[in-house]
Amino acid sequence: MSKEFQLQAPEQAEQDKPNSQFFTNIQRNELTDDPLRKESSNIPLSNSLTCGGPDSKSSSFFMALDSTIENMEQRTQQLIDKINENRKKDHEFMNNFRESLLMKVSSLAEKLEERVFSVYDHNSKVIQDKLQKFSDIMERIRQTETELRQVCHTVEMLYKDLCGQAEL
Template sequence: MSNPDRENEDLEQEEVRNDSPFFADLDRGDLSSETSSRKDSLTPLPCPGAEAAGAALDGKSSAYFAALDSNIGNLQQRTQQLIDKVNDNRKKDHAVMSNFRESLLLKVSSLAEKLEEKMFRVYDLHNELLQEKLRELSELVERIGRIEAELRHACRAVEAAYEDLCLRPEP
């Protein structure tokens, strides 16, 4: 292969590297210095019929790189499809969670209302019991008041009798 053919091949490889996502983080200067050092280290070997083989190799290499570009394009397309599928599934999951949250809120609200109704029934029952106990207490307080009045009356009677006994002269 002659020097111009080799330079053309190096330029093609550099273009492929520039288009490749694997070499995206390298500077253009890094690639050119790499190819220039290769040029210096490689010496052409004289070979009969090398120009014809180089032309055939160029055709094969361009077909190879075209197939490689096609494979890379297919991989990028499949990757994008997978990413889109993941995003769609996440949207569906979000919708399911939102529906679950709403139905859970409805159920919790319903249960809270039922619990509140039961609490009010218990409050009503306790209120009836408290009212009955308060009536009994009121009756007891009233009875105690009557007994206290009778006791005062009895104490006054005993006091009056004692005073009568103490004030009488002795015979």
């Protein structure tokens, strides 16, 4: 009989041994609870259980015990296999979830980037328009400054002419 258990704890391995205290207690409890076994209670327990000799009750007990143990091993293996299958499914689910999440985050990042560039483009146009207006205003200021200098120069020349004529 091959055991394929993958998730077996050290305590479980001890209980699986036929000579362990676990099985001895079960065997004693079953023997004392069985009315047919009460007759053989005068026989020492170790002799009645370890000898597979002519006592057919003893051999049928061991056959039933072996069958029960095999049944438990099969059920345990099935449970372990089911746990492992569920773990694989969970792992696949998490991988799919991660990929889906990455795709959604990437999509949202692209949309955000497009929106940011759209805002940048709009702001650039607004800034460009304002810079153009500022440039136009600065050009008018230069022209006005040039005209003002010409006026000041003309006033200065007139003042010198008037002052020069008054001295004569």
